[in-house]
Amino acid sequence: MSEHTGRLGLPLIQTGQAQKEVTHNAALHRIDRCIGLHVRSRNLPNAPGAPQPGDTWIVGTDGQDVWHSKDGLLAEWAGEQWTFRAAPDGVTAWVEDEDAFIVRSAGQWRRGLPVAGLVIGGREVLAAEPSEVAQPHGGAVVDVEARTAIAALLTGLRAMGLVS
Numbered sequence: 658m659s660e661h662t663g664r665l666g667l668p669l670i671q672t673g674q675a676q677k678e679v680t681h682n683a684a685l686h687r688i689d690r691c692i693g694l695h696v697r698s699r700n701l702p703n704a705p706g707a708p709q710p711g712d713t714w715i716v717g718t719d720g721q722d723v724w725h726s727k728d729g730l731l732a733e734w735a736g737e738q739w740t741f742r743a744a745p746d747g748v749t750a751w752v753e754d755e756d757a758f759i760v761r762s763a764g765q766w767r768r769g770l771p772v773a774g775l776v777i778g779g780r781e782v783l784a785a786e787p788s789e790v791a792q793p794h795g796g797a798v799v800d801v802e803a804r805t806a807i808a809a810l811l812t813g814l815r816a817m818g819l820v821s
Contacts, residue, residue, distance in 0.1 A: 666742070686735075687742075694750040696731070699759065699766060708734035715750070715766060716741075729766065783818065 661668055667684040670677050697705070699715035704723050712734045716727040723739055724732060730741045744750075748761045749770065759766045774784025792811065814820045 694731075694744075694748060696750050696752050698754045699752055700754075704732070704739060710734060710736035715752075729764075786821075 659669060660671065667687055668680045669684075670680050674680065694713070696713045696715050698717075700717045701714055702717045702719050702724065703721050705712075705714070714732045716724045716730050716732050718728050720727045727741050730743055733740050744761045746761050746763065750759050750761075750766075751757075752759055755768070757768055758770055759768050760771050761767075762771055774781050776782075792808065811820065
């Protein structure tokens, strides 16, 4: 029987194991770090001063001191020491100082969510480059309200990135 789960490496309780609560609590702490992952930053090469328990960073390049050789790993302050672990591909994280989501893909942290488009009601949207739509012009006085409404629609579609 394996000692850890395949994806997140959560410790499994073994048959006849003493102090099962230690293994169980370690698994809960790891789940707590993975679900809704929130990191303070991903650019620091050194451990920050005065971290709070549970605060997590992604170690920046050229990690130094206690973060030496830990580039790209999740570093969580456990209250008395740092714990380090690699995140599996597919994990997303909110990066506080960038105000953005990042995702772990092909062993690297990348900004943005890994989607080519969205499917809403079975219809794929936001998956292609915005198409050019000409602004209406000309026509009779009767068309003024229609042109105004169309212009407002185009402004909204442009703001959503659906047309350019």
